[in-house]
Amino acid sequence: MSLKDRSIALVEDDPIMGESLVQMLSLEGALVTWWRSGGEAIAASPRHRPEAVICDLRLPDVDGEQVFLAWANSEMPPPFVFITGFGDIDQAVRLMKGGAGDFLTKPFEKDVFLERLADLLPRRSEFAGACLGVSPPMRSVQRLLDRIAKVRSTVLITGETGTGKEVAARYLHGASSSGELPFVAINCAAIPADLLESELFGHERGAFTGAGQRHLGYAERAGGGTLFLDEVGELRPELQAKLLRLVEERTFRRVGGEKDLAFSARLVAATNSDLQAAVAIGRFRKDLLFRLDVLNVAVPPLRERKEDIAWLLDRFFEEFAALVDTPLRGVSALTEQAAADHPWPGNVRELRNRVERAVALGLGPWLMPSDLFPEALQHQVVDAFGSLAEVRNEAERRHIERALGCASGEMARAAKILGIGRTTLWEKMQKLGLRAG
Missing domain, CATH: 3.40.50.2300 (Response regulator)
Structure with a gap:
């Protein structure tokens, strides 16, 4: 060493x-x-x-x-x-x-x-110090966030659903000088549209029916820390205008209020939408996009950072195994390979959810592929009983391939071996997706 x-x-x-x-x-x-x-x-x-x-x-x-x-x-x-x-x-x-x-x-x-x-000396992992991932793409994202942490500019984080955009935002917050101050997150798609303005900016007593007392919004509660707006592309047009003012003038006003309040937090927005396309069709303000997209951080999907899969698998296993009484001792190599081969359409969120379920239901001693992908067993049972047409086509395909091999790829000789005409052989090969030679 x-x-x-x-x-x-x-x-x-x-x-x-x-x-x-x-x-x-x-x-x-x-x-x-x-x-x-x-x-x-x-x-x-x-x-x-x-x-x-x-x-x-x-x-x-x-x-x-x-x-x-x-x-x-x-x-x-x-x-x-x-x-x-x-x-x-x-x-x-x-x-x-x-x-x-x-x-x-x-x-x-x-x-x-x-x-x-x-x-x-204690063994140092090859990936010691990794927080967001061990793959080259995620190491690059982490280095970028480390640089951004030194300034207070507005940041737009983009990426597919479940890639870890909020995790990246929290890492940025923790790496900044205001890391000890509040990190306040709001999902713009999860709060009803008629409540979102009040939740974001707060409201005064009597501002509307049911407003019995003053309510401090997320922008105010963030203080000098970080305000994280997830799924910012879902904001209604009238709220986009008010968010633009928040970014441009660093002020906001509670619903029903008469006084402007200073906005001190760093604004970090995230989206899984193509905001440029949304601007093109009039669903998102162009001027707001320019204000939000000062510093852009793109979080790649899990399928583009395969090296992170086993790393995340181990981290999530340790996290959930510590919370429940499980006979599982660890993740098997077969499971790691199955996870590496999976396309992960739900990205890191899907991986996390699958591990949580596997740890809760696994019988041990090792977490196996069937624990992580229980639906695969069902598919295997169904696949084992294919239709007669599928069985017949597969048998014909193998028989034609053997004949072509014996005939060194010559169609006429292969047809003679099979006892059919050359035209019939050609039609069958077209149907089965086979090529000569």
Whole structure:
């Protein structure tokens, strides 16, 4: 395993030994922190999180064992490699039994030291740090969102239903400087049209029948955070005009209100519709589209990012398995292959729903293809009893293919083998979709 970019702490009071180890590790690409006393290392333990600690057992102020115990009581303690003299071997063995990783007696060979250290480091996934996906398309989306997070411009997220547009919006919000402020989401297609204005902008008491008190809308509740408008293409024309004002002037007015209120949140809109086409037929305002589409993020469908399927499958399995008492231990390789072959018309949402059902109903010990795709079993039963015409056509197809093979693709010879005329053979081949040669 490579030490490149791995965080290593060194506790060594000997300047010559310490310098040598720092140089050796740095040449391997490791990021080294050197503490020259045990007390210094103990003081740093609450806030420093190296991936491994190299520690001399004999230190001038405290014993190396005390350093180990200080780290062992912290959250997620790192593995320790102790550097010992022959007289300290018993102590080192005792510490290993207590949870330390390894020990090396002086003097030790460089290659042995590096190999033993590398073996102790926690394995890094190839996709460590991935939040939205592990495929190249989703990594590209995540990099774009990371850049957008540094500014407050309006964002339009596009993509098919179920691709994870809201997940992308939440990631953007979390990556921004306002990540601790509210993220307020509203589905413009899910709220009745006559209530949407009140829900979005709020209303004053008495604004309409049933408005018994002031109601703060989503735009106001978002504060300085993020207002996420999903399915923005479903907004009625009159609401599109009011949304345009919200974007252009950064102000809005409650229903029945007389005072303009400042809009402080970042606006993120999402749609699975072709807004350009909607503009062309007069269903969506062109000026609003321009205002919303300042920064565009396109989330690709799941079928275009196959590498994410197994990754998402594992994540959803772990999520749902933690919520129910299930005999399932994991996802089988056959299921992963079946999932990779599925077209996923419902995208990530479909995958999530299928895993939730499979975990709830699976009998274990492994989640199998029939758990994920129970409808496939029904189709197999139906397919096994095809019609007589289908059976006859399939038999004729195989027989004609064998005859053509024996005749090296020559139609006249194949027809003679089959005992039919060449014209009849040609007609049958046309019907069955066969080609000579």
